[in-house]
Amino acid sequence: MYQWLVENLKAYYTFVKVLKKKERGEVLLYKHKQSGNYVVVKKLKGIYPAYERLLGVKQRHLPFIYEVCCNENETMILEEFIPGITLAEQLERTTFPERYVREIISQVCEGLYALHLNQIVHRDIKPENVIVMKNREVKIIDFDAAKIYKMYSQKDTRTVGTIGYAAPEQYGEAQSDARTDIYGLGIMMNVMLTGKHPVNEMAAGKMGNIIEKCIMVNPNKRYKNVMEVKAKLNKLHY
Incomplete structure (x- = not known):
């Protein structure tokens, strides 16, 4: 073959x-x-x-x-082949208003939900791996670090991901699951809003509150699934 x-x-x-x-x-x-x-x-x-x-x-x-x-x-x-530019390329020019972040992240949540339904954990959610097309439709790319979730596995067999975006459990503490991608999603949201990692500057307001829950060190304290994140974003009014 x-x-x-x-x-x-x-x-x-x-x-x-x-x-x-x-x-x-x-x-x-x-x-x-x-x-x-x-x-x-x-x-x-x-x-x-x-x-x-x-x-x-x-x-x-x-x-x-x-x-x-x-x-x-x-x-x-x-x-x-996906024609468009990555969020990372867009961020080289400017940060984004909250309305745009909500629009983009809601689409990323839908893509991640489809992955998670198929027991796939992306494990490398970051601006470089999200392409925005001319119609502002979003595509998640690069599944090289992705893994199949195994219910009874204790931890990941290898450490993968990008420093700064990788969740604590990706460093051998526990098995990655859907909440691992929620962590990366939270870091990415913060970078889109502030241009900085939460360690250096945390986004303010209600969006900041959502991000804080996404990036809790303990996975059990994060949102249970990405559609819960999307629902919280959609409740925000501008």
């Missing part, structure tokens, strides 16, 4: 450019020779069960995964 995918890429697609190189592999952009449609091709060292779980999952705030193939050394993933 892996070799078949390699051969089909050569036959029907043209390589465009390298989107990203990282320690675990590379992310490439290809263009279909006839239709002109773009596709993202990831070549990553190791096995990535979360991508396999996402095969066929359709949700407006998640990229569609077309194919996942493995050989002895690496996994190749064909993924929908």
Whole structure:
């Protein structure tokens, strides 16, 4: 299957450019020779069960995964190309008003809820992994750190995530679950509002109160699920 995918890429697609190189592999952009449609091709060292779980999952705030193939050394993933810019790129220019943050985070919550329904924990929610398209529709990207939640597991088998956004349990204290993504969501909200990590400046007002609960050290004190976060945001009036 892996070799078949390699051969089909050569036959029907043209390589465009390298989107990203990282320690675990590379992310490439290809263009279909006839239709002109773009596709993202990831070549990553190791096995990535979360991508396999996402095969066929359709949700407006998640990229569609077309194919996942493995050989002895690496996994190749064909993924929908998302045109737009990341929140990180937007934050290079400015912070955001509360109304915009509520709009964006509500969509991220919907995407995360779909992941969590499939027992997938993203584990790397941050501005670099959220793309905003021209119509202001949001897509969550990059599931390289994602894991399948296992009910009876005591803790994660490896430490992953981004320093500053990773929840305490991602450092071997306990198993990551949906509340781990709520922690990253809270940090991201604060950065969107203030341009800073909560350690340096905490957002004020009712949004600040929501963020504080998202980033509690004890997962049991956070919101139980992302739709609870969305509901709290939607109760705010501007």
